[in-house]
């Protein structure tokens with residue numbers, strides 16, 4: 001097993017909010033305990049990203065803002081294609097934003113030179129959604145991870161790096177012999193774990209986890225979640241956790257952003273999002289989670305969200321969710337709701353958020369399919 | 371009972387590597403009836419993908435089926451000529467691969483890739499294929515098909531690529547759809563939409579489905595029968611109700627206890643202790659023995675065969691009857707099992 005604090009032994013300096021105020025468990029952030037407010041580890045200010053598709057403009061991410069304190073976890077959920085991966089890449093400057101800025105440890109990343117940015121990379125890692133595409137097919141697992149370390153001058157001698165690599169592999173549940181495997185020789189879930197081990201190998205402060213566990217069996221999922229939580233506790237690592245698995249997002253996150261068509265439609269603490277969702281889309285998502293039934297007879301029909309999937313190339317006028325929203329009024333078709341504080345810091349972009357919160361949870365617009 | 375559409379018997383698949391042989395699939399058997407949905411769950415690395423790739427003749431160069439048969443519509447897929455298999459693939463058997471980015475052609479437009487499937491199997495003419503592509507894109511939830519037709523895979527999100535794969539797999543209306551993790555990159559509303567679409571195709575045309583998934587919510591809400599794999603072997607195979615209410619294999623029970631549902635608290639997290647073993651030799655004893663609370667001497671010496679325990683339910687565990695009888699009091703039995711394991 002990787003010894004306690006081995007990742008810290010890479011010498012990663014702590015970010016704003018050192019180990020002393022890294023929370024021992026989710027739910028408390030650095031600087032919340034009555035101490036002076038300070039610069040968060042990460043500040044994202046109204047970032048936007050547009051792509052050209054067949055000569056038309058696709059708004060992948062539209063004016064998204066959030067802050068993240070060291071040691072905290074932000075859950076990012078939402079529609080497939082709503083811009084989550086794009087946002088993750090913008091944060092790490094793997095993509096250049098068209099507008100807005102990303103401030104990491106007080107530095108505007110867009111202003112950093114290539115060299116400086118490269119040095120920062122060590123502190124900002126990503127676990128890619130598509131593990132095979134992110135691994136070099138000609139590098140064995142061992143070489144890939146050791147390479148990531150040596151690029152950042154971490155881990156000392158090559159023997160030392162090999163030892164750390166084997167420790168990391170064990171922690172993600174892979175045998176030491178995996179160092180000799182090529183990516184194509186691994187199963188999907190094994191590749192994903194290599195991606196996790198590689199991201200953690202350089203001792204990052206911020207890790208964007210893009211669907212890190214959905215390709216793993218449920219027991220290994222638990223193992224990886226435990227690993228992420230341990231690292232957060234021991235080293236104060238900060239995560240942006242992108243996932244369609246709402247149960248896991250709830251378990252790991254302090255705060256959650258819900259995205260729809262490139263925009264944030266709801267933003268609140270994980271507890272609030274799950275217990276008092278204020279946006280109809282969030283509600284539909286929560287109600288769509290498939291639960292394991294007690295018996296075959298207890299199985300209920302699939303409940304489908306009706307209406308067409310909206311297109312990011314021509315988002316509907318007014319509220320982007322109105323074509324599928326059971327509560328839409330004529331106002332919703334014309335006037336776009338802004339993201340606003342609907343109750344003590346809980347943000348939602350819906351004209352009727354207060355009413356939504358008071359409506360029985362069953363009103364989601366979902367229709368039973370045959 | 372209806373004749374099976376696909377019947378796989380005693381399949382073995384190995385990979386040669388510089389440092390030895392990997393025994394990825396070690397004698398698995400299963401069958402699928404017309405219109406039936408078979409779910410495959412289990413350990414990451416247990417041979418789920420390799421099993422279906424073996425049947426489809428899509429193993430990489432270093433992989434080889436060493437034993438077994440796979441009868442599909444009267445023919446043994448493992449003994450067909452390459453050409454015959456290529457004809458069937460995509461036409462009679464649709465496949466959704468686990469890794470959409472690498473199984474789509476990065477240099478070819480999305481729309482062309484879907485039409486190509488139909489044209490290469492003479493499913494329809496160019497005009498028909500174009501129109502059907504637009505319709506398929508719509509059906510899998512990619513609106514503005516005309517504009518998106520010309521996009522490349524990297525311009526799509528993970529979930530959109532997965533949906534393109536689904537569109538390709540169902541384009542020629544296959545008899546059998548093999549779907550390897552088809553909904554992992556989809557949000558839960560789109561996931562339900564896709565599952566409903568597949569179910570509709572299934573009811574209309576008696577299509578059979580093999581669904582590989584780690585998502586127990588998906589498996590139990592969508593499948594008629596579920597098999598559980600570990601170390602290249604089937605540990606348990608049961609109709610849905612048997613799987614839900616009468617699991618008889620300690621590995622299945624361990625997996626079920628690991629499932630995280632909305633509301634699960636961190637102190638309730640429960641992984642199966644230990645790690646899967648490397649598959650450097652074929653299992654000669656119970657492959658789960660090293661991690662099983664019930665392991666006894668016999669488990670470490672004798673390979674448990676997959677055997678019937680009634681109700682069309684099969685288990686590969688020496689102590690299945692005790693597990694079943696213990697039911698809710700299994701934990702007591704497990705405590706006892708450790709003692710008797712001596």
Ligand SMILES: Nc1ncnc2c1ncn2[C@@H]1O[C@H](COP(=O)(O)OP(=O)(O)OP(=O)(O)O)[C@@H](O)[C@H]1O
Nearest residue numbers: 051060080081082083084085086525526527528529
């Ligand atoms: N390079 C690109 N060129 C054109 N469009 C792009 C490009 N990258 C992403 N997009 C588009 O931007 C939108 C957002 O994509 P993104 O990958 O961020 O979604 P996502 O929320 O991560 O979805 P998923 O849950 O399916 O992974 C999609 O409509 C996608 O087609």
Ligand SMILES: Nc1ncnc2c1ncn2[C@@H]1O[C@H](COP(=O)(O)OP(=O)(O)OP(=O)(O)O)[C@@H](O)[C@H]1O
Nearest residue numbers: 185186187188189385394414415416417418419420
């Ligand atoms: N080309 C190859 N060469 C050597 N070993 C391989 C090769 N392809 C797969 N394997 C091994 O075969 C075993 C089974 O892999 P497979 O991809 O079938 O697992 P899986 O059950 O689909 O897992 P996952 O749930 O992670 O996708 C794994 O241990 C894998 O490392």
Ligand code: SF4
Nearest residue numbers: 319322325332350351
């Ligand atoms: S603004 Fe109107 S259409 Fe949009 S989510 Fe709220 S109620 Fe629904």
Ligand code: SF4
Nearest residue numbers: 656659662669687688
């Ligand atoms: S055969 Fe023995 S070791 Fe294997 S699962 Fe059954 S009780 Fe456990």
Ligand SMILES: [Mg+2]
Nearest residue numbers: 085129527528
């Ligand atoms: Mg994504």
Ligand SMILES: [Mg+2]
Nearest residue numbers: 187188419468
């Ligand atoms: Mg697989």
